[in-house]
Amino acid sequence: MSFSNDPVVRVENATIFQEDKAVLSDISLTVGKGEFVYLIGRTGSGKSSLLKTLYADLPLRLGQMETAGFKINGISSKKISQLRRKIGIIFQDFELLPDRTVAENLQFVMRATGWKDRSKMKKRMADVLMQVGLGSIDNKMPYQLSGGEQQRVVIARALLNEPVLLIADEPTGNLDPEVSDGVFKLFTDINKSGTAVLMGTHDHSFIEKHPARVLKCFQGKLLDSQKEEFDLRSNY
Numbered sequence: 001m002s003f004s005n006d007p008v009v010r011v012e013n014a015t016i017f018q019e020d021k022a023v024l025s026d027i028s029l030t031v032g033k034g035e036f037v038y039l040i041g042r043t044g045s046g047k048s049s050l051l052k053t054l055y056a057d058l059p060l061r062l063g064q065m066e067t068a069g070f071k072i073n074g075i076s077s078k079k080i081s082q083l084r085r086k087i088g089i090i091f092q093d094f095e096l097l098p099d100r101t102v103a104e105n106l107q108f109v110m111r112a113t114g115w116k117d118r119s120k121m122k123k124r125m126a127d128v129l130m131q132v133g134l135g136s137i138d139n140k141m142p143y144q145l146s147g148g149e150q151q152r153v154v155i156a157r158a159l160l161n162e163p164v165l166l167i168a169d170e171p172t173g174n175l176d177p178e179v180s181d182g183v184f185k186l187f188t189d190i191n192k193s194g195t196a197v198l199m200g201t202h203d204h205s206f207i208e209k210h211p212a213r214v215l216k217c218f219q220g221k222l223l224d225s226q227k228e229e230f231d232l233r234s235n236y
């Protein structure tokens with residue numbers, strides 16, 4: 001049974017693997033409802049591997065993990081679909097279907113997640129596009145949008161089912177600095193409305209502009225600014 005103030009992420013003594021290699025060993029953490037958490041670390045330190053394990057894209061082989069109330073250990077494919085409805089996942093590459101309009105991209109996810117009523121779908125689409133600062137671009141194709149606009153559509157798509165947690169892996173990595181700032185601010189706005197955000201990033205200027213808890217992958221361990229002091233700016 002899930003209680004409303006349960007953490008959205010709970011990890012106990014987990015080891016994160018890529019094939020047979022332990023990338024992060026014996027890590028434990030919780031992320032509370034509505035928290036904003038950065039995940040940093042040098043390239044190859046294990047950020048994406050940890051995030052992928054949290055959304056059940058990499059198997060969890062050692063330790064305990066729960067994401068949005070779903071036990072990740074031995075999770076079935078049916079439960080993975082249910083989990084993905086409770087969380088939003090955003091990557092560096094915008095990952096829109098290139099041959100479909102914005103509306104069709106959003107409808108595709110809605111149909112796959114059980115929406116049927118056309119007028120409710122239309123309303124929800126308008127709401128999420130408004131939330132990410134996009135007006136009536138429903139009929140545009142992805143190639144007609146800038147990188148920043150495409151990423152906003154991706155974020156809108158992630159918000160369709162009112163996720164309790166957004167997992168973002170380097171979401172501004174392919175954007176110009178000015179555009180990045182706008183997209184980053186969107187994450188802080190979404191967080192203010194109650195959604196927890198776990199964001200992997202190389203952009204340390206965000207941490208200065210919007211200080212929050214920082215997790216750092218470092219030499220096979222996960223450091224946590226709530227528990228210990230470390231250099232937030234350096235990747236080493």
Ligand SMILES: Nc1ncnc2c1ncn2[C@@H]1O[C@H](COP(=O)(O)OP(=O)(O)OP(=O)(O)O)[C@@H](O)[C@H]1O
Nearest residue numbers: 018019023041042043044045046047048049050217
């Ligand atoms: N598909 C894969 N198969 C095997 N090893 C992998 C795979 N993906 C990543 N790795 C290895 O796992 C380790 C952690 O990689 P990971 O992608 O999690 O790091 P990261 O911190 O997200 O890096 P970046 O900042 O470059 O995205 C690295 O040594 C990497 O080479």
